[in-house]
Amino acid sequence: MAKILEKIELAPNIKEIVVEAPLIAKKAEPGQFVIVIVDEKGERIPLTIADFDRDKGTITIVFLEIGKSTMKLGRLNVGDEIAHVTGPLGNPSEIPKGETIVFVGGGVGTAAVYPIARKAKQAGNYIISIIGARTKDLLIWEDRMREVSDELIVTTDDGTYGRKGVVTEPLKELLEEREIDRVVAIGPAIMMKFVALTTKPYGVKTIASLNPIMVDGSGMCGACRVQVGGVTKFACIDGPEFDAHEVDFDLLLKRLATYREEEEFAKKLFLEGAQ
Structure with a gap:
């Protein structure tokens, strides 16, 4: 307990x-x-x-x-x-030293990014953080991220707070203007996919955390199988962090929908009072 x-x-x-x-x-x-x-x-x-x-x-x-x-x-x-x-x-995050790192957090993923950014900052890296949400009311942990970042960029899809747009827009500008050593992205799978697509032309190492696909968390159920560089990996025991440029995000997004019908049915019963 x-x-x-x-x-x-x-x-x-x-x-x-x-x-x-x-x-x-x-x-x-x-x-x-x-x-x-x-x-x-x-x-x-x-x-x-x-x-x-x-x-x-x-x-x-x-x-x-x-x-x-x-x-x-x-x-x-x-x-x-x-x-x-x-x-x-799961495996702890790799923490380099002396790099310029961009951390990208989307929605609840901002909270998952925070401890990694904090330790990276403590290790002497230069931290640029981009956090985003659909609207101002869904932004979380801005104050915490500001504490561990040398620079912080905030975006909202609807422009109700910070910069209007998605996180990949300021990310692309940084890649064009600055020498970025690595990007770490945690958030919805679709966001991580487009972060990877944004960084790939620049050859910048990009890490994605694939927590969203996990179910059992021990490697026994196989629900979190992902293709990384053409090889089957398990997000829970081989990850959760992987080279984002090697992840087959299209397959990942399909697998995320595997139990959607059952999930919605269980939710419906719960809301109707069946425990």
């Missing part, structure tokens, strides 16, 4: 919770994730560790309430206990 110590509603349907998990906090590194099971009848949910405090023995999780299980998690309050939180899982 893992007790919820803090809970914040960051944006509509986006929650931040701080969970008591001393053993996970002790070992956690940027880029890793945990498996959350809300109750004894719940399914496994892979969620990125957005922050951790080794001294306090806590981890922070940020999630979008999009299906039955994340909605159930979102209904828990401070003092409630999550049945199971397992981790840290």
Whole structure:
């Protein structure tokens, strides 16, 4: 059991919770994730560790309430206990030294980018961050990203805050104007695809985190199979980070829709009161 110590509603349907998990906090590194099971009848949910405090023995999780299980998690309050939180899982992010790195965070992905950017900054890299959302109300963790960035660019699709447009527009300008050593993108799969397409002509190393496709998180279910450089990989055990230029994003996007019908049915039953 893992007790919820803090809970914040960051944006509509986006929650931040701080969970008591001393053993996970002790070992956690940027880029890793945990498996959350809300109750004894719940399914496994892979969620990125957005922050951790080794001294306090806590981890922070940020999630979008999009299906039955994340909605159930979102209904828990401070003092409630999550049945199971397992981790840290996945390979930690590679942290270089002395590079100029652009971090691109889309939606909830901004929270996943944060600990990687923080450690990269601590390692002496120059950090340029681009964070984006559909509209101002869905932007999260701008203050945190500003703290770990030498430069921060904020975009919204509708122009309600920051620069109007998508994250790839300022990214392309940076690639044309500056010497960029690497780009790290975390967000919706479609966003990561277009980040990869944007950087490829410039030959800039680009990393994408493929957390969105994971289900079981242990390599046993095979749902997170991805093609990377023509070779089958498992996002949960071989990743979650991969060379974005080698990822077959078209296949990834198709696989993301595999269980959509079942997910919508489970969500419908949950909203109708069937637990």
